[in-house]
Amino acid sequence: MKYPVAIEPGSDTTAWGVVVPDLPGCFSAADSGLDEALDNAHEAIAAWMEEAIANGQAIPRASSIDKLAKSGEFDGWIWAVVQVDPAWMDERAERVNITLPRRILALLDNKASLAGESRSAYIAQLALQTAVSP
Template sequence: MRYSVVVHKDRESDYGVTVPDLPGCFSAGETLDEALHEVVEAIECHLEGLLLDSEPIPTPRPIEHHQNNPDYAGGVWAFITIDLAKLSGRTHRINVTLPERILTLMDRYAVEHGETRSGLIAEAALEYIASHQHPGAVRGDATT
């Protein structure tokens, strides 16, 4: 999943990073690179907590949705890609049959967006489920 983040820097402070789609998720760093690196861990920990608590995982919204919020005024926007396949520790190997053309498109998209095939499938499944349930959230307590 790609989450938009906003970075703020005051004269006498470190860089602060907020994740608008994940209330309460934020990070900081002495440099911009460090701040953006640290927010990846903050997002992963936040999502892990949601999954462990069987809470909904918010679907990322476009930056335009957040830009008029005065809390983010003057900030610099960036995107952070999170591989959902790496979350929650336990994974299960499955066998899926797909047409070669779709697999090629998936792999190309995953590479271009810094994702893995498994992460892309997990993200697509969560977004599909979210769009067919209630808007804005996906439950983390799916069973097989």
């Protein structure tokens, strides 16, 4: 899935501004240029989606750049596209087989029990807490 982003060019004294029009309130900035602006946009999109999923909100489909550019809201800005892995939005469970030392499994099971969760749910929570971007 590709999301268009509008980038307001920065200068020596101002940051580059980044807005993701299809995701209300999703924005970012960068100090060192276009590459950093796109990297930060990707992180902002990931954080926005994670929050939306956690709150049970739907993820809006991406619009075309042509449609967004015609609105005139971002005249003079640079348009780019940020690729997002669609699996990031897929909530279907998938069985996996992992190999861990028994000591680690015992630690996981103990912590999962203390948290009132299954091993799988506990591992998923750990992954979500440490996820930076899809």
